[in-house]
Amino acid sequence: MSRGVRTLIFLAGAAGLGMLLVLAFLRCPPFGGDWHPYRDMAVPAALAHVTPNVVSSVNFDQRGLDTLGEETILLGSVLGATVLLRPGRHETRREPQDVGRVLQVTRLGGYVMLPLALTLGLDVVIHGHLTPGGGFQGGVVLATGLHLTYVAGSYPALRRLRPVSWYEYAEALGAGTFSVLGVVGLVTSAALLANFLPLGQFQQLFSSGTVLALSVATGCEVAAGVVVLLAAFLEQTIMIDSSRERAG
Numbered sequence: 001m002s003r004g005v006r007t008l009i010f011l012a013g014a015a016g017l018g019m020l021l022v023l024a025f026l027r028c029p030p031f032g033g034d035w036h037p038y039r040d041m042a043v044p045a046a047l048a049h050v051t052p053n054v055v056s057s058v059n060f061d062q063r064g065l066d067t068l069g070e071e072t073i074l075l076g077s078v079l080g081a082t083v084l085l086r087p088g089r090h091e092t093r094r095e096p097q098d099v100g101r102v103l104q105v106t107r108l109g110g111y112v113m114l115p116l117a118l119t120l121g122l123d124v125v126i127h128g129h130l131t132p133g134g135g136f137q138g139g140v141v142l143a144t145g146l147h148l149t150y151v152a153g154s155y156p157a158l159r160r161l162r163p164v165s166w167y168e169y170a171e172a173l174g175a176g177t178f179s180v181l182g183v184v185g186l187v188t189s190a191a192l193l194a195n196f197l198p199l200g201q202f203q204q205l206f207s208s209g210t211v212l213a214l215s216v217a218t219g220c221e222v223a224a225g226v227v228v229l230l231a232a233f234l235e236q237t238i239m240i241d242s243s244r245e246r247a248g
Contacts, residue, residue, distance in 0.1 A: 050199040051208040056134045060214040064193035067214070068178055071221055075175050078225045085232040102153030110152025117145025125219035129208040135218025142219070143226035155238060164231045167224040174221025181210055181217065 029035050046057035059067050087093065125138030149158040185194035193210070200207030 049195060049209055049211065050202050051129050051211050052203060053129055053131060053134070055132070056129045056211055056215060057208075059134065059136075060129075060211045060218075061193075061195065061209075064182065064214065067218070068182060068193070071175055071178055071218060074222065074225050075171065078171065078229045081229055082232045085236045107152045107154075110148040114145060114148045114152075117148060118142060121145055121219075121223070125216060126212075127205070128215040128219075129211045130203060130205070135215040135220075136222055139219040139222025140226060142223040143230070146227060147230060150234070155234070158234075162227050162231065164228060167227045167231075171221055171224035171228060174217045174219070174224060177217040178214060178221065181213055185210065 042054055042058055042062060045062055046052070046054040049057060049061055051057035051061065121138045121140075121142035123138070124133035124141055125135055128134030128138060146162050147158060149161055182193040185196050186192045188194070188196040193214075195209035195211075197209040197213065199209050206212070
């Protein structure tokens with residue numbers, strides 16, 4: 001494809017996007033007004049579906065389709081990064097080298113904080129419909145918590161703790177579960193991602209219908225995706241030997 005054709009395609013897309021932005025700005029409510037339709041609808045909807053955390057209600061109930069798109073973006077980003085970071089023709093794998101001297105207090109802190117970080121991450125995911133948190137936040141905490149072993153100076157221990165193939169399956173499982181729950185809602189209620197589970201009682205763990213299930217699926221997908229992404233970067237940095245490095 002020539003540069004001129006690429007430019008025409010870009011200009012056509014930019015013109016369409018610009019038109020949509022202009023229409024959106026013209027229809028925006030005036031700044032500082034007292035009309036807040038999303039606020040007025042979001043809070044009652046969250047209470048009606050027994051979801052104390054209004055943010056999770058918005059993410060996994062009222063705008064679940066947008067959240068599914070965000071999950072898909074993360075999945076595509078991880079896939080693209082791992083493809084780009086795979087060994088090239090002039091690169092070979094090597095045994096991981098020593099990360100260098102690590103202070104004993106840093107090593108101790110990493111191993112002590114590891115179970116605490118994992119526990120916190122699970123708590124944020126599982127209780128995301130009741131308290132501030134949810135699948136996205138808890139998934140990031142879980143993924144970064146695993147890498148405290150690397151901060152403690154033990155890359156081999158990190159590799160044993162997170163076999164990448166398992167997390168690849170977990171990422172696909174989380175994204176697939178989210179999609180399946182959406183399809184079930186479509187079949188049972190004629191609306192994608194509509195709630196079809198019992199709502200339970202207010203402030204109880206098993207409540208809020210599909211919000212809890214979607215939060216857990218998101219936590220699984222986000223945690224596994226971030227682990228796979230960081231594994232690709234660490235492997236490229238630590239275990240990949242290029243021909244230029246060998247020549248040097």
